[in-house]
Amino acid sequence: MLSTYGSRGDVEPLAGLAVRLRELGAEVRVCAPPDEEFAQRLAGVGVPLVPVGRSARALMTAAPPPSSLPDRAAELIAGQFDAVTAAAEGCDVLVATGMIPAAAGALSVAEKLGIRSVSVTFQQLTLPSPRHRPLAYPGRPFPPGVTDNRALWELDAQSINALFGAALNTNRASNGLPPVDNVRDYVIGDQPWLATDPILDPWQETPDFDVVQTGAWIVPDVRPLPAELGAFLDAGTPPVYVGFGSMPMRASTDVAQAAIEAVRAQGRRAVVARGWADLALIDDRDDCFVVGDVNQQALFGRVVAVVHHGGAGTTTTATRAGAPQVVVPQAADQPYWAGRVAELGIGVAHDGPAPTFDSLSAALRTALAHETRARATAVAGAIRTDGATVAAKLLLDVVSGEKATRVRVNHA
Known part of the structure; x- marks a missing residue:
């Protein structure tokens, strides 16, 4: 039981x-x-x-x-x-x-x-x-x-x-x-x-x-990615994943706006996960794609970075995938996981739970740096x-x- x-x-x-x-x-x-x-x-x-x-x-x-x-x-x-x-x-x-x-x-x-x-x-x-x-x-x-x-x-x-x-x-x-x-x-x-x-x-x-x-x-996730998501991934450079899992993120509209604009400012596309915050796209441009519950193990292996809330499971999955991370902690143990990501050099701990365009842009610049990617790849191989x-x-x-x-x- x-x-x-x-x-x-x-x-x-x-x-x-x-x-x-x-x-x-x-x-x-x-x-x-x-x-x-x-x-x-x-x-x-x-x-x-x-x-x-x-x-x-x-x-x-x-x-x-x-x-x-x-x-x-x-x-x-x-x-x-x-x-x-x-x-x-x-x-x-x-x-x-x-x-x-x-x-x-x-x-x-x-x-x-x-x-x-x-x-x-x-x-x-x-x-x-x-x-x-x-x-x-x-x-x-x-x-x-x-x-x-x-x-x-x-x-x-x-x-x-x-x-x-x-x-x-x-x-x-x-x-x-x-x-x-x-x-x-x-x-x-x-x-x-x-x-x-x-x-x-x-x-x-x-x-x-x-x-x-x-x-x-x-548990190894063997679910295939949705065909539409696969087509989006194949159509351009690896995107940035943005999702906050089971966190409500009460100002979700502002969060989606800040995140998508910050990703675009780095010249990147975005995959946005709805989650419990009900995040949504901010316009009809074709450089962003919204998803529900998908195979994160498969998806994180195809993105250039993961912006997330810092739950233990998401942090572990992103680390195993070798994806640099931007952790925006909301509550409970999430600041701890954000700190561990920063200490290991595999990503950035965002300062506080309310991301803005400026704060996410700065964090993404560090996460997308070659040194962070190299460190994330190295640590991924050590995860049990x-x-x-x-x-x-x-x-x-x-x-x-x-x-x-x-x-x-x-x-x-």
């Missing part, structure tokens, strides 16, 4: 893991939001979707005030108890990831059913470490005078308990489970899995827990491609191993 609640970036890695598990003879179910794009993606690799809760896109684009976070948490946790309890019957191991309240609910279901479980994150910023700061929750900024990372992680635990603790423990009590004192530590456990590439996301060991870094979970296989084999070892509620494994 693979359980998540979040955006496409939370669902796509589970598709990669599910494919590898099935190749090794396991039966797999994925519990995820009922969004049509998620269902289609999983159906495309032959994996059944067990829907949980309401549309992730509807939930994330509604933008209620931060005070509603506890209400959202209660909804997510209750949904996990309802959907995952039924779907996990007969399973040997449960993998939980996605938003903390959803993961806490799924892990509680595994505990209730006596199923072994594994907690997974797709970026290290949710793992406490003295080497980096935690992410602040909306409406709950850290005190400006507190700079020690360990003290910040203590405040992080307090915030998570305040936001999600009551909803989690109410549902646990109604299911005959004892209360959880520290929601974050319950979700992480003492041996979390980090499903990221060690070049892009190098983890430094900490005495607090034992992290298993498997590599990113990637076996992360999902490593994780699948470890999970099967868990199934055949000791009878424990939380998994104990060694990194292969």
